Amino acid sequence: MFKxxxxxxxxxxxxxxxxxxxxxxxxVSWGGAYTxxxxxxxxxxxxxxxxxxxxxxxxxxxxxxxxxxxxxxxGNVTWDVVDILPVDAINGCDEGLLEELDFSSWExxxxxxxxxxxxxxxxxxxxxxxxxxxAPQIWWTYVVIFDPKAFPGKKPKRMKDFFDVxxxxxxxxxxxxxxxxxxxxxxxxxxxxxxxNKILQSTGGTxxxxxxxxxxxxxxxxxxxxxxxxxxxSSGEVVMSIVxxxxxxxxxxxxxxxxxxxxEGQVLDxxxxxxxxGSKNKAEAIxxxxxxxxxxxxxxxxxxxxYGPMRSCGNDIIKKNEPWFHNGIAVLPHMPTTKKRMKKxxxxxxxxxxxxxxxxxxxxxAWMAGNK
Amino acid sequence: xNQAAKAEILTTDGIPLKVSLRRAExxxxxxxxxxxxxxxxxxxxxxxxxxxxxxxxxxxDKQINTVFPKTFELYKQWDRKELPTEEMYATMFGEIxxxxxxxxxxxxxxxxxxxxxWKSLIKKSKRKFKKIKEGPYKEQMIAVDKxxxxxxxxxxxxxMADPITFGYFLNAVDxxxxxxxxxxxxxxxxxxxxxxxYKTVKISVLVTLFCLxxxxxxxxxxxxxxxxxxxxxMIFVLLPFWTSLLVRTVSWIIILMKKGVFxxxxxxxxxxxxxxxMQLIYNETGTLIAMTQILLPFMVLPLYAxxxxxxxxxxxxxxxxxxxxxxxxxxxxxxxxxxxxSAGGLLVFVLAIGYFITPELVGGADGQLIGHWIxxxxxxTLNWGLCxxxxxxxxxxxxxxxxxxNKVVGIENIxxx
Numbered sequence: 001m002f003k004x005x006x007x008x009x010x011x012x013x014x015x016x017x018x019x020x021x022x023x024x025x026x027x028v029s030w031g032g033a034y035t036x037x038x039x040x041x042x043x044x045x046x047x048x049x050x051x052x053x054x055x056x057x058x059x060x061x062x063x064x065x066x067x068x069x070x071x072x073x074x075g076n077v078t079w080d081v082v083d084i085l086p087v088d089a090i091n092g093c094d095e096g097l098l099e100e101l102d103f104s105s106w107e108x109x110x111x112x113x114x115x116x117x118x119x120x121x122x123x124x125x126x127x128x129x130x131x132x133x134x135a136p137q138i139w140w141t142y143v144v145i146f147d148p149k150a151f152p153g154k155k156p157k158r159m160k161d162f163f164d165v166x167x168x169x170x171x172x173x174x175x176x177x178x179x180x181x182x183x184x185x186x187x188x189x190x191x192x193x194x195x196x197n198k199i200l201q202s203t204g205g206t207x208x209x210x211x212x213x214x215x216x217x218x219x220x221x222x223x224x225x226x227x228x229x230x231x232x233x234s235s236g237e238v239v240m241s242i243v244x245x246x247x248x249x250x251x252x253x254x255x256x257x258x259x260x261x262x263x264e265g266q267v268l269d270x271x272x273x274x275x276x277x278g279s280k281n282k283a284e285a286i287x288x289x290x291x292x293x294x295x296x297x298x299x300x301x302x303x304x305x306x307y308g309p310m311r312s313c314g315n316d317i318i319k320k321n322e323p324w325f326h327n328g329i330a331v332l333p334h335m336p337t338t339k340k341r342m343k344k345x346x347x348x349x350x351x352x353x354x355x356x357x358x359x360x361x362x363x364x365x366a367w368m369a370g371n372k
Numbered sequence: 373x374n375q376a377a378k379a380e381i382l383t384t385d386g387i388p389l390k391v392s393l394r395r396a397e398x399x400x401x402x403x404x405x406x407x408x409x410x411x412x413x414x415x416x417x418x419x420x421x422x423x424x425x426x427x428x429x430x431x432x433d434k435q436i437n438t439v440f441p442k443t444f445e446l447y448k449q450w451d452r453k454e455l456p457t458e459e460m461y462a463t464m465f466g467e468i469x470x471x472x473x474x475x476x477x478x479x480x481x482x483x484x485x486x487x488x489x490w491k492s493l494i495k496k497s498k499r500k501f502k503k504i505k506e507g508p509y510k511e512q513m514i515a516v517d518k519x520x521x522x523x524x525x526x527x528x529x530x531x532m533a534d535p536i537t538f539g540y541f542l543n544a545v546d547x548x549x550x551x552x553x554x555x556x557x558x559x560x561x562x563x564x565x566x567x568x569x570y571k572t573v574k575i576s577v578l579v580t581l582f583c584l585x586x587x588x589x590x591x592x593x594x595x596x597x598x599x600x601x602x603x604x605x606m607i608f609v610l611l612p613f614w615t616s617l618l619v620r621t622v623s624w625i626i627i628l629m630k631k632g633v634f635x636x637x638x639x640x641x642x643x644x645x646x647x648x649x650m651q652l653i654y655n656e657t658g659t660l661i662a663m664t665q666i667l668l669p670f671m672v673l674p675l676y677a678x679x680x681x682x683x684x685x686x687x688x689x690x691x692x693x694x695x696x697x698x699x700x701x702x703x704x705x706x707x708x709x710x711x712x713x714s715a716g717g718l719l720v721f722v723l724a725i726g727y728f729i730t731p732e733l734v735g736g737a738d739g740q741l742i743g744h745w746i747x748x749x750x751x752x753t754l755n756w757g758l759c760x761x762x763x764x765x766x767x768x769x770x771x772x773x774x775x776x777x778n779k780v781v782g783i784e785n786i787x788x789x
Contacts (some may be wrong), residue, residue, distance in 0.1 A: 235630070363562055366567075369567055
């Protein structure tokens with residue numbers, strides 16, 4: 001009996017070592033449906049993975065630069081590609097935690113646009129990448145959803161309805177950090193979406209947003225993990241909630257949930273992919289990123305999640321081939337990046353947020369403490 | 373032969389016994405040392421060094437001073453009433469242009485803690501200053517970005533002028549340095565840490581208390597019931613131990629939410645009306661309930677271990693001599709369980725004060741305890757100085773508690789069984 005246990009134990013250890021030795025490429029992302037879309041969209045379709053010469057091991061993390069910084073500073077970089085937010089891409093590049101990329105030889109768009117030119121306006125006022133270290137991934141948004149059954153009469157349509165607890169009574173679900181909610185408050189206060197960043201960044205802009213938020217005080221349930229708001233809305237804990245649009249899209253398209261969106265005032269933010277400085281497989285990582293950012297890969301990923309491809313050529317493929325979602329449903333009604341919806345959207349300004357993140361997070365925490 | 377040599381006792385091979393013994397002892401000592409060496413190294417590497425690193429990081433402001441040494445020199449002579457002189461502008465210009473890219477990136481992150489906006493200002497300047505060939509620099513710098521003409525940015529340098537700073541500790545309790553390095557309070561809408569400290573300690577104390585109230589009778593039953601019942605009970609205590617923390621946390625959400633199990637039972641039983649369902653989760657109540665349940669075994673096990681050693685004859689003797697059961701319990705039994713109460717209490721409190729994931733998930737806005745802020749600054753703002761300061765305060769609070777405990781109860785009175 002003991003011998004058997006011993007053999008099993010040693011075998012298990014051996015397998016662990018074999019697996020680590022075999023996994024020679026580490027891709028780090030957020031987990032869940034999003035990582036699944038990356039897996040199917042461009043990891044499984046990558047040449048070296050298809051012919052079995054390389055195994056990509058996928059790890060999850062919670063965002064932020066903490067791990068990357070620790071790895072780079074200790075000289076033991078175990079991640080090869082990491083999926084990060086714009087703020088972290090900019091900061092990480094500034095602090096030398098990420099490798100700079102030379103995009104000149106990356107795939108051109110079918111219409112002849114260079115790689116960077118095929119990424120339209122992204123909120124920094126210029127097209128292309130936000131940082132020389134960041135390759136494009138997807139646009140995701142903070143969007144408001146509600147359960148249509150909760151409003152038998154008139155349904156909320158605009159951002160100001162989310163802030164109007166008289167006309168649409170009930171609790172609202174809001175996340176525990178200040179990003180997006182401040183922009184939404186300004187939209188609700190009557191600012192045109194394309195003017196929001198300008199107003200927010202001018203003197204008194206954040207005060208105006210917080211003043212508008214006073215109207216929500218006492219009517220908010222705070223969530224901290226992306227799956228919570230869907231649960232909050234479907235269980236009736238709240239009548240509307242801010243959610244990540246991809247989560248809502250997945251619930252509707254794959255699980256048949258019935259949510260409606262309020263697209264006006266949605267706040268777009270990007271996800272980028274980057275290589276930690278000193279990656280042991282830098283050359284391979286660059287080849288991987290080139291594959292991950294082709295028009296075809298960008299479109300392929302949208303078969304599994306409703307985040308918008310950053311390269312417009314990815315969008316073109318989807319439009320031509322609807323219904324595009326993997327189970328045969330049209331995906332564009334749930335995509336945040338159609339032309340019509342983009343006009344009503346705010347694109348978050350990562351540079352400004354990088355400057356004001358800590359300060360506003362503290363103000364927002366103080367606001368939450370008073371939300372009783 | 374002289375006197376000294378005669379006095380020495382020799383072993384059979386002619387070496388003085390003293391020397392021989394010393395040699396043998398040395399080998400033994402060495403062997404003993406070799407045995408504890410791995411553990412000693414382990415403790416030094418995983419415990420002592422990180423704590424020292426944390427303590428130094430909480431006051432270390434060297435990095436920024438190596439990037440802008442001359443500017444800070446000039447800052448000390450500046451009157452801080454009007455915009456700085458051309459000389460100071462020129463020095464700042466030179467230090468930005470000549471700085472190593474990585475070093476200035478780190479510096480700009482640091483500067484941004486003292487005033488929001490420095491980060492992008494430095495970054496933009498580093499990019500655009502290359503085009504400026506010669507002075508005067510003041511106007512040209514302001515032309516690149518008008519923030520160079522705001523006195524507030526220059527004054528914010530004051531906080532960082534010294535290589536050793538207590539600024540992080542001040543920030544950790546809602547204070548800060550002004551431009552003259554005098555201590556002032558943070559603006560009112562940013563004061564959050566004192567409130568968080570208060571909330572963290574309050575929740576930890578309450579959770580410890582609830583664990584004691586709930587755990588004491590369970591431990592008593594465990595220690596006194598016949599073996600076949602107590603074993604079963606023990607499994608009930610240990611079962612949560614073997615269940616994933618996340619599963620237990622999420623289960624509480626399902627039980628306590630508005631349309632959850634608990635509220636629905638109350639509605640079904642007619643105790644509350646359907647529209648008056650209680651808000652039991654995403655607030656402090658939820659945090660307290662979930663944390664108490666999760667930390668309960670840490671109270672029960674030490675209590676049980678101590679109670680198991682208390683002989684029932686003491687209680688019997690007390691009752692026999694005519695004491696009321698309550699009185700006997702209070703005077704005879706409870707004092708003997710103090711070591712267990714102390715051990716469990718400290719254990720639960722220490723775990724609770726640094727708790728992170730459960731309050732985050734079930735606490736809503738109330739779930740952001742001090743652990744949340746440490747994680748936030750560690751990951752999002754990269755303000756590791758503030759993290760270190762928060763961590764150090766946490767450590768000091770624990771040590772202070774330990775000291776008080778030692779004075780009041782005595783540390784020899786702590787027992788895990």
